[in-house]
Amino acid sequence: MRAPASFPIRLLVLACLLAPALTACRYAYFPLVPKPVEVTLPARVTTATLKRDGANLLLQARVEGRFDPGYLSVAWFDGAQELGHDSVYLDAAQRDASFRLEAPNPGAYRAVISFGGTVLRQVELYEILP
Structure with a gap:
């Protein structure tokens, strides 16, 4: 059985009537260049070493990233016992x-480094078991 000749014409008319309804759900605008993403990373300690220097412990640290000038602080511990605090002022020129x-x-020493009240890193030197 053959379809009448008017069948392709009816299908074409139906497709033309439905075309606006089918394209109405699509986006009409795509931005060509996306907005730039602004990322501000907090200050971070990139290098921190704790080592023995005779009868002293020596901690050296370097802070990277963008930060407002302020105090880099260290809290010293031997196991769970707190030994003391110290701080030094850092700015863009002194990092x-x-x-x-x-x-x-000898002990199980830890140094907790913080900047602006935020703990950034902990370094450890275990000369005996904690």
Whole structure:
């Protein structure tokens, strides 16, 4: 059985009537260049070493990233016992800091480094088991 000759014409008319309804759900505008993403990374400690220097512990740290000038602080611990605090002022020109703590006896030492009240890194030197 053959379809009548008017069948392709009816299908074409139906497709023309439905075309506006089918394209109405599509986006009419695509931005060619997306908006730039602005990312501000917090200050971070890129290098931190804790080592023994005779009867002292020596901590050296470097802060990278964009930050407002402020104090880089260190809290010293031997196991769970807090030994003391120290801080040094850093700005864009001065990004390196060195801290020294008198510690003649071997121990399980930790130094917690913070900047602006935010803890950035902890470094450890285990001369004995904690």
